[in-house]
Amino acid sequence: VRQLLEHKEGLFRMNMMGKRVNFAARSVIAPDPYIDTDEVGVPLPFAKELCYPEPVTANNIKLLRQLVINGRDTYPGACYIENEKGQLTDLRLRNAGQREAMAKMLLTKDANGNIKSKKVWRNLLEGDILLVNRQPTLHKASIMALRARILKSKRQTIRMHYSNCNTFNADFDGDEINLHFPQGELARSEAYNIGSAKYQYTSAKDGSPLRGLIQDHVASGFLLTKRDTFLTRQDYNQLVFTAISGFDGKQRERVVKTLPPCILKPAVLYTGKQVVSSLLINLVGDLPRMNYDGNAQVSDKAWGEGKIPAGSPLGEQLVLVQECELLRGVLDKSTFGAKNYSLVHAIHELYGVDLCSKFLSCFGRVVTSYFQKRGFTCSMEDLVLVDEAEKQRRDLIDHALEKAVDGLAKYLSIEEEIKNQSLEERREAVSKELRRKYINSHGQVGPEVDNVMKSIVSPISSEIFKVCLPHGLLVGFPENSFSCMILSGAKGSNVNQTQVSCALGQQELEGRRVPMMVSGKTLPSFRAYDPMPRAGGWVSDRFLTGIRPQEYYFHCMAGREGLVDTAVKTSRSGYLQRCIIKHLEDLTVQYDYSVRNSDGVVIQTLYGDDGIDVGKVKYLTGKASQLDFLAKNSSILVYKYGLTEHFLQDSGLNTEAAAIK
Numbered sequence: 006v007r008q009l010l011e012h013k014e015g016l017f018r019m020n021m022m023g024k025r026v027n028f029a030a031r032s033v034i035a036p037d038p039y040i041d042t043d044e045v046g047v048p049l050p051f052a053k054e055l056c057y058p059e060p061v062t063a064n065n066i067k068l069l070r071q072l073v074i075n076g077r078d079t080y081p082g083a084c085y086i087e088n089e090k091g092q093l094t095d096l097r098l099r100n101a102g103q104r105e106a107m108a109k110m111l112l113t114k115d116a117n118g119n120i121k122s123k124k125v126w127r128n129l130l131e132g133d134i135l136l137v138n139r140q141p142t143l144h145k146a147s148i149m150a151l152r153a154r155i156l157k158s159k160r161q162t163i164r165m166h167y168s169n170c171n172t173f174n175a176d177f178d179g180d181e182i183n184l185h186f187p188q189g190e191l192a193r194s195e196a197y198n199i200g201s202a203k204y205q206y207t208s209a210k211d212g213s214p215l216r217g218l219i220q221d222h223v224a225s226g227f228l229l230t231k232r233d234t235f236l237t238r239q240d241y242n243q244l245v246f247t248a249i250s251g252f253d254g255k256q257r258e259r260v261v262k263t264l265p266p267c268i269l270k271p272a273v274l275y276t277g278k279q280v281v282s283s284l285l286i287n288l289v290g291d292l293p294r295m296n297y298d299g300n301a302q303v304s305d306k307a308w309g310e311g312k313i314p315a316g317s318p319l320g321e322q323l324v325l326v327q328e329c330e331l332l333r334g335v336l337d338k339s340t341f342g343a344k345n346y347s348l349v350h351a352i353h354e355l356y357g358v359d360l361c362s363k364f365l366s367c368f369g370r371v372v373t374s375y376f377q378k379r380g381f382t383c384s385m386e387d388l389v390l391v392d393e394a395e396k397q398r399r400d401l402i403d404h405a406l407e408k409a410v411d412g413l414a415k416y417l418s419i420e421e422e423i424k425n426q427s428l429e430e431r432r433e434a435v436s437k438e439l440r441r442k443y444i445n446s447h448g449q450v451g452p453e454v455d456n457v458m459k460s461i462v463s464p465i466s467s468e469i470f471k472v473c474l475p476h477g478l479l480v481g482f483p484e485n486s487f488s489c490m491i492l493s494g495a496k497g498s499n500v501n502q503t504q505v506s507c508a509l510g511q512q513e514l515e516g517r518r519v520p521m522m523v524s525g526k527t528l529p530s531f532r533a534y535d536p537m538p539r540a541g542g543w544v545s546d547r548f549l550t551g552i553r554p555q556e557y558y559f560h561c562m563a564g565r566e567g568l569v570d571t572a573v574k575t576s577r578s579g580y581l582q583r584c585i586i587k588h589l590e591d592l593t594v595q596y597d598y599s600v601r602n603s604d605g606v607v608i609q610t611l612y613g614d615d616g617i618d619v620g621k622v623k624y625l626t627g628k629a630s631q632l633d634f635l636a637k638n639s640s641i642l643v644y645k646y647g648l649t650e651h652f653l654q655d656s657g658l659n660t661e662a663a664a665i666k
Contacts, residue, residue, distance in 0.1 A: 026185070028055060028056070028185065028186040028188055029183060029184060029185050029186070030047075030051045030054070030055060030163075030183070030184040031181055031182070031183050031184070032048070032051070032161060032162055032163045032181060032182075033162050033163070033179060033180070033181050034162060034163050034164070034165050034175060034177060034180055034181065034182050035160070035162040035163070035164055035165075035177055036164070036165065036166075036167055036177050037164035037165065037166065038166065038167060038221075038222070038369055038370070038373045039370060039373070040154050040164060040166055041152070041154075041166065041251065041362070041363075041366040042166045042168045042169065042202065042203070042216065042362050042365045042366045042369070043151055043152055043201055043202040043203045043362050043366075044151055044152045044153070044154045044166065045135060045137055045151035045152070045153060045154065045163060045164065045165060045184070046154045046156045046163060046164025046165070047129065047135070047153045047154065047155055047156065047163065047184065048156055048158075048160065048161045048162065048163070049080060049155060049156065049157055050161060051129070051161075051163075051184070052080065052081075052128055052129040052130075052153070052155045053077070053080055053082070053128055054084075055128070055129040055184075055186045056083070056084045056085070056126040056127060056128055056129070056186075057126065057127055057129070057133065057186060057188065058087060058124040058125075058126050058188065059124060059125055059126075059127050060122060060123075060124050061111045061112055061122075061123045061124065061125060063112070066111060066112050069083070069108075069111060069125045069127065070108040070109070070111060071108075072125060072127045072128070073086065073096065073104055073107055073108040073111065073125060074101070074104050074105050074108050076096045076097070076099070076101070076104050077096050077097045080128060080155075081127070081128050081130055082096075082127075082128055083096055083125050083126055083127045083128065084096060084097075084126045084127075084128070085125075085126040086107060086111075086123065086124070086125055086126070087123065087124040087125075087126065088121070088123055089115075089121045089122050089123060093126070094107070111123055111125070129153055129155070129186060130153070130155075131153060131154065131155050132152055132153065133152070133153045133186070133193075134150050134151070134152060134153070134187060134193055134196040134197050134201070135150065135151055135152075135153050135184045135185065135186055135187075135196075136148055136149075136150055136184070136185040136186075136187065136196060136200065137149055137150070137151050137165075137173075137182055137183070137184055137185075138182065138183045138185065139173040139174070139175050139180065139181075139182045139183070140183070141579065143174070143582065144208075144209070144210070145205070145209050146172040146173075146205045146208070146209075146215055147172070147173060147174075148200070149169070149172065149173075149200060149201070149202040149205050150196035150197065150200035150201045150202065151169075151201075151202050163182060163184065165182070166366075166369070167218065167219050167220070167222065167369070168216045168217060168218055168219070168365050168369065169202060169216065170219065171215055171216060171217070171219070171343050172202075172205060172215045172216060202216070202362070203358040203359065203361065203362035204358055206353050206358060206361060206362075207353070207620040207621070207623065208620065209619065209620055210619070211619060212619045212620045212621070212622060212623040213343075213345050213623065214343045214344060214345065214347065214349065214350050214353075215343055216343055216365065217338075217341060217342035217343035217344065217347065217349060217365070218341050218342060218365065218368065218369055218372070219342065219495075220495050220496055221372075221373070221376055221381075221495070222341075222368075222369055222372045222373065222495075223337055223338045223341075223342060223493050223494055223495040224376075224381060224489060224490055224493055224495035224496075225372035225373070225375050225376040225379075225381070226336045226337060226340075226341060226368070226372045226493075227303065227335050227336065227337045227483075227489065227493035227495070228277075228375075228376075228379065228381075228483070228489070229277035229280065229281075229336075229371075229372060229375050230277045230278050230281060230331065230334075230335045230336045231277070231321065231335050231483060232276075232321060232335075234276060234277035235268070235274040235275065235276060235277075236274065236275045236276070236277065236280070237272075237273070237274065237275075238266065238273050238275065240275075240378070241263075241266075241275035241279065241280060242263070243374070244280045244371050244374060244375060245261070245263060245280060245283045245284070245287075247370050247371055247374045248280070248283070248284040248287070248367045248368070248370060248371045249261060249284075249287055249367070250370070251363065251366050251367045251370055252287075252288075252363070252367070256287075256288075256290065256363075259287070259290055261287060262283065262286050262287055263283055264279045264282060264283055264286075264330075267279065277375075278331040278332070279331075280371060281331045281336065281368070281371075282329065282330040282331050284364070284367055284368060284371065285326070285329040285330075285331070285364075286329045286330070288360060288363060288364055288367065289329055289356070289360070292356065292641065292644065293638075293640040293641045293644055294328040294329040295326065295328075295329055295351065295352070295355055295356075295638055295641060296326060296327055296328065296634075296637040296638055297324070297325075297326035297348055297351050297634070298323070298324065298325060298326075298630075298633075298634070299323075299324040299334070299339070299340055299346065299347065299348060299351075300322060300323060300324065300339060301321065301322050301323075301324055301334050301335050301336070301337050301339060301340060302337045302338050302339040302340075302492070302493060302494045303321065303322065303335055303337055303492045303493055304322055304492075305317060305320035305321065305322045307475060307482050307483075307488075307492050308320070308321065308482065308483075309481070310476070318333065321333070321334055321335045322334065324336070324340055324348070326348065335493075336348065337492075337493040337494050337495075338493060338494025338495070339494065341365075341368060342494060345623065346623075346624075346630075346631075349361060349364060349365060350623070351634065352364050354623075354624050355638055355641045355642070355645070356641070356645070357645070381486060382486060383486040383487050383490070384486070386479055386480050387478070387480055387485045387486050387487040387488070388478075388487060388505050388506050388549050389478070389479045389480075389506075389549070390473055390477045390478060390479060390506060391477055391478070391479050393477070394472050394473050394476075394477025394478075395477075397472045397477075398469050398472055398473055398477075398507065398508075401465055401468055401469050401472070402465075402469070402508070402545040405462065405465050405538050405543070405545065406428070406432070406536075406537055406538065407428055408461055408465065409458065409461050409462065409536050409537065409538045410428065410431050410432050410435050410536050411431075412457060412458075412460075412461040413435050413439070413454075413457065413458070413461075413536045414431065414434075414435050416454075416457045417435065417438045417439070417442065419434065419435070419438055422434070423435075432535075432536060432537070435536045436532065436533070436534045436535060436536060437534075439454070439534040439536065440525060440533065440534040442454075443525065443534065451517075451520075451521075452517060455517045455518045455541075458518060458538065458541055458543075459511060459518065461538070462510075462511055462538045462543045463511070465538075466508060466510040466511065466543075469507050469508050470499075470503050470507050470508075473503070473506055473507040474499070474502060474503065474506065474507065475488060478506070487502060487505075488502070504547065504548055505547060505548045505549055506547060506549055507547055508544060508545050508546065508547050509544035509545075509546060509547065509548075509552065509556065509560060510543070510544060511541075511542060511543045511544075512542040512543075512544060512559040512560055512562065512563040513542070513563060514542075514562060514563060514566055515566070518541045518542050519541060519542035519559055519562065521534075526540075527540055527541065527542065527559075528540075528555055528558065530555055531555070539555070539556075542559045542563075544556040544559060544560065591603040592608060594612050598611055598612050598616045599611065599612070600612050
């Protein structure tokens, strides 16, 4: 009996607290940068099977009659007709003539003259709302409502925009997601107006942004907006058209505003920054225009010889937007990624969720289109060093053994005894002394020796990295595609670049160097108690020119430890989170801002002890830069919150007493 009830597969968790449900779909996800950020691409076979019971009214009778006539085989169609008694008629069992007759009988009256309340179980249509969930559901944004975009292609994968990957923690290496089709008008309304992806821009945890563009978009956005990117009139118009093609409703009817070219002679040219400016101007329309100051991730030191002083207005690190025109700075991960106080975060704060979501969708299309035209390839020449840097790197590696022997001799207090000997003799003497010390201390001296050796090789590694990067590379930034990816925040880190072009450095296991066997060797191919850095796991080789078998083995040991750590932490943190969630799941914030459980017991008299919604106060922490930003955009805030003269007068906020308070 206990086996039937307990654990994840027991009756309680499997059949009562969680169930298999209808009106759901599951499939592998694939990326699609051309759908909107609050859309999900649904394959046609799914759209034909998922259905919604829509009540027949005078407003929708024409559409529903056509759907009934189409039946199950033609999309858009209907699956069933439900009569006033709740009985279902399967349209798969009816021919075209019968369906046409049933369509005519949808809006009929009973003997008393009342219209019969029939329902048509119609197919999923374009624009319908779906709840999208990827497991494990670790936070609120792991379930978001996205609008359906029906895909006519034969591929049966669900399509998702890149900007939603962060919230779902999804990638496209075989991940699957679930779709749930809400079955009532109230559920649909909540999904459209509360659960929609555009309302999940800020985290409920600390108010930081969850959604932003990633990878290719970041690299492309950086290359498009750097100072020497010029476009012909045709390219500029094409990119602006690509941007505004995502507009809908009243935005489509507006006249498209373009900017004059920045260069007239010898040829008419536009900058990439002007494309972004045009998008912002057309997106905002007749609303007050925004001002923004920010910092790009690419520092001024990275450009050319690195001689631009920090904070200089001549650089590209300080981003400046005036009246919706991008005047200075490049756009990269820190300006349109999921970062605090980015340009997208500023748009969200000033104009709200709709414009923010639309900007992400449209800008994503622009940078995708630009990348397709420009191309981006990481080649071998991006990884190679100049001869001078290569020579300095080699010298540092060659002197590493001598520095290690001398450093250990100093630690072992035998440097005076061996100072006039050759390197090989000193190495042998240090090795013997190490052996004696290990045996006498029963191995207790190991951590101490590790720290000494790490303090010796760490400066050598740092010196190698300094010599090679960034100015030791054959191809400089921003022409170097590998550097471009790393510095713009698209993908990778400095560690990746150093391991490819410089050296792998010290391999560590549980915070220590590679452990020795009983014989005093780390591997059979090394001497016992060898002071050579290589024997302790310091790898001077790099991926560009290949690593030797011993180094490969050490690197695999460190890599294995990382994998095991991840696997262990996942299971432990998962159970810990479940324990916490089970105790918190019945807590709700009431209309009086108190926090109560399911029995109505007061847990907190005021939510968070201050009644503040964390997701809405990121720009109200009192920092000078934030208040300055709000002051510069006061006209937008006045418009957004309707702070008219009448409002101020009625509320008494325009009096002298209110000003003093």
